[in-house]
Amino acid sequence: MLRDKKDLVRNYIASIPFDWRLYRQDIRGSIAHVKMLSKQGIIADSDAKTIIDGLSSIRQEIEQGKLQFRTELEDIHMNIEARLFEKVGDVAGKLHTARSRNDQVVLDLRLFLKEETLKTINEIALLQCSLVELAEANKLVIMPGYTHLQQAQPILLAHHFLAYFDMFQRDKERFHHSLKHTDVLPLGSGALAGVSYPIDRQFIAQELGFSQVSTNSIDAVSDRDFVVEYQAAAALIMMHLSRLAEEIVLWSSAEFGFIEIDASYTTGSSIMPQKKNPDVAELARGKTGRVYGNLIAILTTMKALPLAYNRDMQEDKEGLFDTVGTVYSSLKIFAGMVKTIKVNVKRIHDAMKRDYILATDLADYLVKKGLPFREAHNVMRKLSECAIISDRNFREISLDEYHSFSPLFDQDVYDITLESSVAARNIAGGTSPQQVEAALTRARKLLENKCGK
Amino acid sequence: MLRDKKDLVRNYIASIPFDWRLYRQDIRGSIAHVKMLSKQGIIADSDAKTIIDGLSSIRQEIEQGKLQFRTELEDIHMNIEARLFEKVGDVAGKLHTARSRNDQVVLDLRLFLKEETLKTINEIALLQCSLVELAEANKLVIMPGYTHLQQAQPILLAHHFLAYFDMFQRDKERFHHSLKHTDVLPLGSGALAGVSYPIDRQFIAQELGFSQVSTNSIDAVSDRDFVVEYQAAAALIMMHLSRLAEEIVLWSSAEFGFIEIDASYTTGSSIMPQKKNPDVAELARGKTGRVYGNLIAILTTMKALPLAYNRDMQEDKEGLFDTVGTVYSSLKIFAGMVKTIKVNVKRIHDAMKRDYILATDLADYLVKKGLPFREAHNVMRKLSECAIISDRNFREISLDEYHSFSPLFDQDVYDITLESSVAARNIAGGTSPQQVEAALTRARKLLENKCGK
Amino acid sequence: MLRDKKDLVRNYIASIPFDWRLYRQDIRGSIAHVKMLSKQGIIADSDAKTIIDGLSSIRQEIEQGKLQFRTELEDIHMNIEARLFEKVGDVAGKLHTARSRNDQVVLDLRLFLKEETLKTINEIALLQCSLVELAEANKLVIMPGYTHLQQAQPILLAHHFLAYFDMFQRDKERFHHSLKHTDVLPLGSGALAGVSYPIDRQFIAQELGFSQVSTNSIDAVSDRDFVVEYQAAAALIMMHLSRLAEEIVLWSSAEFGFIEIDASYTTGSSIMPQKKNPDVAELARGKTGRVYGNLIAILTTMKALPLAYNRDMQEDKEGLFDTVGTVYSSLKIFAGMVKTIKVNVKRIHDAMKRDYILATDLADYLVKKGLPFREAHNVMRKLSECAIISDRNFREISLDEYHSFSPLFDQDVYDITLESSVAARNIAGGTSPQQVEAALTRARKLLENKCGK
Amino acid sequence: MLRDKKDLVRNYIASIPFDWRLYRQDIRGSIAHVKMLSKQGIIADSDAKTIIDGLSSIRQEIEQGKLQFRTELEDIHMNIEARLFEKVGDVAGKLHTARSRNDQVVLDLRLFLKEETLKTINEIALLQCSLVELAEANKLVIMPGYTHLQQAQPILLAHHFLAYFDMFQRDKERFHHSLKHTDVLPLGSGALAGVSYPIDRQFIAQELGFSQVSTNSIDAVSDRDFVVEYQAAAALIMMHLSRLAEEIVLWSSAEFGFIEIDASYTTGSSIMPQKKNPDVAELARGKTGRVYGNLIAILTTMKALPLAYNRDMQEDKEGLFDTVGTVYSSLKIFAGMVKTIKVNVKRIHDAMKRDYILATDLADYLVKKGLPFREAHNVMRKLSECAIISDRNFREISLDEYHSFSPLFDQDVYDITLESSVAARNIAGGTSPQQVEAALTRARKLLENKCGK
Numbered sequence A, B, C, D: 001m002l003r004d005k006k007d008l009v010r011n012y013i014a015s016i017p018f019d020w021r022l023y024r025q026d027i028r029g030s031i032a033h034v035k036m037l038s039k040q041g042i043i044a045d046s047d048a049k050t051i052i053d054g055l056s057s058i059r060q061e062i063e064q065g066k067l068q069f070r071t072e073l074e075d076i077h078m079n080i081e082a083r084l085f086e087k088v089g090d091v092a093g094k095l096h097t098a099r100s101r102n103d104q105v106v107l108d109l110r111l112f113l114k115e116e117t118l119k120t121i122n123e124i125a126l127l128q129c130s131l132v133e134l135a136e137a138n139k140l141v142i143m144p145g146y147t148h149l150q151q152a153q154p155i156l157l158a159h160h161f162l163a164y165f166d167m168f169q170r171d172k173e174r175f176h177h178s179l180k181h182t183d184v185l186p187l188g189s190g191a192l193a194g195v196s197y198p199i200d201r202q203f204i205a206q207e208l209g210f211s212q213v214s215t216n217s218i219d220a221v222s223d224r225d226f227v228v229e230y231q232a233a234a235a236l237i238m239m240h241l242s243r244l245a246e247e248i249v250l251w252s253s254a255e256f257g258f259i260e261i262d263a264s265y266t267t268g269s270s271i272m273p274q275k276k277n278p279d280v281a282e283l284a285r286g287k288t289g290r291v292y293g294n295l296i297a298i299l300t301t302m303k304a305l306p307l308a309y310n311r312d313m314q315e316d317k318e319g320l321f322d323t324v325g326t327v328y329s330s331l332k333i334f335a336g337m338v339k340t341i342k343v344n345v346k347r348i349h350d351a352m353k354r355d356y357i358l359a360t361d362l363a364d365y366l367v368k369k370g371l372p373f374r375e376a377h378n379v380m381r382k383l384s385e386c387a388i389i390s391d392r393n394f395r396e397i398s399l400d401e402y403h404s405f406s407p408l409f410d411q412d413v414y415d416i417t418l419e420s421s422v423a424a425r426n427i428a429g430g431t432s433p434q435q436v437e438a439a440l441t442r443a444r445k446l447l448e449n450k451c452g453k
Helices: A005-013 A016-039 A043-062 A074-094 A103-138 A157-182 A203-206 A217-222 A225-251 A280-303 A311-339 A345-349 A355-368 A373-391 A398-406 A411-415 A416-423 A435-446 B006-012 B016-039 B045-063 B076-095 B101-137 B157-182 B201-206 B217-222 B227-252 B280-304 B309-338 B345-351 B355-368 B375-387 B399-405 B411-415 B418-424 B433-444 C007-014 C016-039 C045-063 C076-094 C101-137 C157-182 C202-208 C218-220 C226-249 C279-302 C311-339 C345-351 C355-368 C373-389 C400-404 C412-413 C418-424 C431-448 D006-013 D016-039 D047-064 D076-094 D101-137 D156-180 D201-208 D219-223 D225-251 D279-302 D311-339 D343-349 D354-366 D371-390 D400-404 D410-416 D417-423 D433-446
Strands: A144-145 A150-156 B142-147 B148-155 C142-147 C148-158 D143-147 D148-157
Touching: A005 A157, A005 D279, A005 D311, A016 A043, A016 A074, A016 A103, A016 A203, A016 A311, A043 A074, A043 D219, A074 A103, A074 B375, A103 A157, A103 A225, A103 A311, A103 A435, A144 A157, A144 A345, A144 A416, A150 A355, A150 A416, A150 B411, A150 D219, A157 A435, A157 B157, A157 B217, A157 B227, A203 C226, A217 B157, A225 A280, A225 A311, A225 B157, A225 B227, A280 A311, A280 B227, A280 B280, A280 D006, A280 D279, A280 D311, A311 A373, A311 D006, A311 D279, A355 A416, A373 A398, A373 B076, A373 C142, A398 A411, B006 C279, B006 C311, B016 B045, B016 B076, B016 B201, B016 B309, B045 B076, B101 B157, B101 B217, B101 B227, B101 B309, B101 B433, B142 B157, B142 B345, B142 D006, B148 B157, B148 B355, B157 B227, B157 B433, B201 B227, B217 B309, B217 D410, B227 B280, B227 C045, B280 B309, B280 C007, B280 C279, B280 C311, B280 D279, B309 C007, B355 B375, B355 C076, B375 B399, B399 B411, B399 D354, B418 D016, C016 C045, C016 C076, C016 C101, C016 C202, C016 C311, C076 C101, C076 D371, C101 C157, C101 C218, C101 C226, C101 C311, C101 C431, C142 C345, C142 C418, C148 C157, C148 C355, C157 D156, C157 D219, C157 D225, C218 D156, C226 C279, C226 C311, C226 D156, C226 D225, C226 D433, C279 C311, C279 D225, C279 D279, C355 C373, C355 C418, C373 C400, C373 C431, C373 D076, C400 C412, C412 D148, D006 D311, D016 D047, D016 D076, D016 D101, D016 D201, D016 D311, D047 D076, D047 D156, D076 D101, D101 D156, D101 D219, D101 D225, D101 D311, D101 D433, D143 D156, D143 D343, D148 D156, D148 D354, D148 D417, D156 D225, D156 D433, D225 D279, D225 D311, D279 D311, D354 D371, D354 D417, D371 D400, D400 D410
Parallel strands: none
Antiparallel strands: A144 A150, B142 B148, C142 C148, D143 D148
């Protein structure tokens, strides 16, 4: 309960309830800053040592749960600085020399996001490993390929899962790119104008592992592009996961019945004892909303802000933390879940009992015998319609009847099968076993030795 | 007026009202495809020639406004193919050999977006030129730097505009990255499984200038990442433009009065004859909404779609066209408008008559005389408050009075001026004239010879 | 092609390419305004007549396609006014007395949206009619009810479609509410401060059919809440349509096969002759993105705008027009499509061959014999598992075996059937035939006589 | 740290970390449910009493912080039920009779949101009180009214703040409407089909204060419209607050200097001792992003979900809790902050030293002397331009010079002042003192006796 107006305001503006997560980055950044200050002779070496020791022990206190954060100190920076004063006295006042909260806060966030982006990329690779494993385990399974959720052409199930491999490969590249824009040291930009001390920014960059130093102090404190970029890449990968989730839900239904996922990724019902619900996949699909929302939130917040820092920008963190956590755990869970997928080959084959899925192949057959594609397509449209109406498969149609649609049909029309159809698409990126084998090899190579055995 | 149900459906699903814009790409792609078909012996050379000639003349017809597109033919592909049949007869039916609308439509869109992305990047550079020019023309103008829209510290106006230069530099990098994911040939993926003809995908890629060939046919027809990536980069650049627009509006107000933009970028009022409204800047700021909206639209559309192609994906185009056009024209207009900015140096200096903006410098002064930063900050907080209450500038405070706040103050405190303040921030990325000069040189170099003279 | 900078700016700020759609509203508003001016003696009656006649003939010109709109005149208001000058000379200059473009533009938009909202509401009712018709035609069909896309409990198909009836009923209420906020006359607010003429706002309101007059002139020209409200209601109804679309797509798949929609709502494939794709449903599902996007666009545009009118607000129109059109045509098409749904009762019953869907009923059976619900649930979980493992239906389990799970089972356990299950849920809002009958009656009553025969 | 896969999944799907907030609603709902079960003879009265006593004591335990929630029990419902088993033994198993988690969870959320919506509405009224108070305290202050952030026409400052009153009045109406759709009892819908027990839904509705009972069980468990509706109303009110925030920030700048807000709503700078930043207003403006994001999140989550309940829908809560809290605290803070606004009348008047803001009045002057409006406007455009070029006010222009622009000018042109301008707009909704007085009276009446003294 908020007692009065003062508490209300304090709670409204305090970021410590969420930015405490940056304590490691904040202390790490402060230590590097102080080292530099002493190296440059801006503060005495002994003062630097006192401060660094103090900061190190504060980190321990936090990690041991001994430091109670105080809302009235507003943020993680002031909480740590206040504790430093308690521990080392007035020398603590030198820590903030040649630094502003504006460049400090964005430093912490960049350090945090650099770590997290690498973790994200790593988890993507592990999910890719699971996909490759699943594809390899079901290398020769033929399934209906869908467009418009209608059976279209036969494909290898491995080929289908490798489509996701390719999507996630692009995701990795996107996170690598956003990492580049995150990996820039802002410290030294002060409040907005730079600082008036002879600091060594390159030294700090090296200490903290930044490969670049910001080139404009106003931009450095105003810029949250790196947050937006991560969020945009996250929105895209959640979109991909939502598609995979949709298919897992669909294929787990009684009506499809193509796959079964391990019970550890399903839950029962509070009322219907027979049910095995794919809750994890559904939840991941649902969490797409949250990640899209966080993207639009930061974009909205940043819209039309005059330079340089404005307090609106404090809103950069919670959405980012939420997205980072959501993406990380979703990836980790999918990596586990995909591994447990059991493919029900019988149900899949049953789904293709009606062989209309071979219609394209029959059209191509006519084209190869000389008919222009559009005409072949017309022949097959009529033939398909006729087969459907009379409830017969193509393989049940007599050669005579075939001839009534086109004289080009011959006995070898019966050689067209699911297997021959798949094998025929032996073109770079196609679904033939040979191409899929090559794709698997390529995938393995791209993953290097990320996948455990 | 829609007469009946059939018209209604036809209009609902037709994409020709907007995808006619892709006619050039569609014809270019078809020609490359046909060349390949003949090279591979899939169709006869003479047929290929007939088709290519037909397509070329259709392009002319379209460009001369002679071809009336028909809604009942649904999209640009079928409109062109139907016209081809009229022109060359049944041989037209061979054009679609070894190709599906699914890989064709995404080919066209990729060709389109490749061109447009390069144009976008070029326009960004031109806007950067204007910013550099403006910065150079006002190199020595000192203005108040703001945080929280409160005067914070003096900065060079050139430094302020170069902050935008840096933002737009990142934008260029983002568009370059999205270009990489756009620059992939999908043709040869067929409906989703690849094609069963001995096509040469590398040949087509070379013909059309693609540097990569897609590696999974299912992904190739399902993937719209490149659209989302462009849209995300566009959202970010519109955010940047909205910030610049906000400042132009703000600074053009009677109360700020820092700048004047040319009358060609303002409009009068229908009722208030004295007004000169910065409509262009406002409109650009408003258009941020549209671009954010288009981003969320495509993300929403793609959410949870099962593989491979679904008709939902037809919604990829209108939002993209709108965003591409909005970003392009906004950049072009800003490049022009920024050039016309006249800086009102007098109003800017008047704004800093109260010299409280030097408080940080006075605090730094004390630090350099040995006071820990936090103590110096405390001294200055009291001194500032006192000056404000008594309505005096720092320069009007006597040394005696200074002493009553800290004995460290000396005569040289009066040497602290706007100029000395700016000069002191002589650190990489800082606002000192020397740093800004270096930044201008770097900017010029990054622009190479993009800027006209 | 834009020739030069001036054209570029002109095109950027011109709204005539889209706001020409408001010509009827603009003329209607102007006529009412002029009538009032003459009634109040602000302009002469003869002048008023001249202007009104001029405006009426301009409307005819527009409707006959005889008036060429000019971009350099910027918007529909100036295009009409300029034409009026051509037609009636200088007296045209009196039209704008006691009015500003700021209150005029929002008047036009309110007039437009009032009409369109009523049209939207009407189309919703027609779609509801189709749902009721479909439900009535399949009143006794039992189908599996789903949660998590897993078969959960038997329901009446009619009950399922009536769920959508209820959703759309709420949508109608929302549009009625947004209509209330649209139905406010802004005219008389001038540029922002009101006007200095003795105008009669109530008179204009009556002329134009507004039930309220705005109460604050600044708010009146700054307010676009009514646009946002329509957009928000539109986003919700598109969400509902996307759910219905998803089920139509799902149920049309070979694997479900529950329904067939008329061929006029499906399309064939360019390459796969056997296909019948539910394109219309997919496209509607995809268009959800566009409507969500338009909502976020206007919200973004309006964020943080200072009062009163800003040019950003010109962005209120295109997104609204797009949403209004999308919602209207989607509703109209669904009303038609739903009517054509043919229910495949055999496929639906086949889907429930496995009778595990009765597990809840068996648990309830035990509860009614005295077992606490949680225990009954546990018994049934084990029994279900056992049945599934041994690949038997509940009806194939012997009474002896039932007893081994619980002594409470008796011969009457075999009386539990799909029919009895549905009938048992005879509670307000439940799926029993009696309740569904009542729901249909209620639905018919809510629709009054909207539905044709 | 997550130890293993099982923990990972458990944490991913658990809602107890956030839905514990619904414990009061959950217990309240369960008690009403049990009362009804016993009333209907579905469970024994003594069992009902035992369960109710148990639930009551669990509520106490929770409120005293004595109940440790367990993640492995997933949600608040199971946590409470499990505790009930510990306390009262197997009879606890009867609580879930004739109920499913699907109707229970949405019951809790509806109970929660009903309360919160009323609280939101109440806070809006309190903010309106502050606006009215501020308007009354500055009733006669004339300020520049802005369009395009350019001075347009003089207005009463009270009129300006009353514009916000009107916006917030609409917000209240919107929340009242969303309340109507929230105020519907879902209990009795079971998992999706209704329940097979003779329950009394009206009785529960009365117990819990619902004015309606849901009419379709499938819709009842699938429907989250009420969440979206609240979120949409929240997005709109945050948009309004962002506009007010923008003006507070703007007017607090040194350049405007129109107002001062109390120090309790500003913060100092870590580096610039002189600063007084309007952090609270900025933060509220920034939080617009979060609320827009939460709206788009729930819309995205719900898109294209088949009926009925899907686990995706668990994502309905966190965003709602966040929005509810953000709106509540923002309103409360603004109510306090607005009250502290001190208007700097001198700075406001100084801003209007240049009297070009009277140009419309001069044009109206000419119109009233017989010139058509457009001509009057033209005269004044030229006159304004001339005055601006020669750096003179209108009042400094001689009558002779006036005559050179139009012979209609007379001595009384000098009677046009800020005061006369404002007074002239004496039309419903206009800015004249009389109208503003009436608006204040109306506002007071609408607030009834909400405002304290």
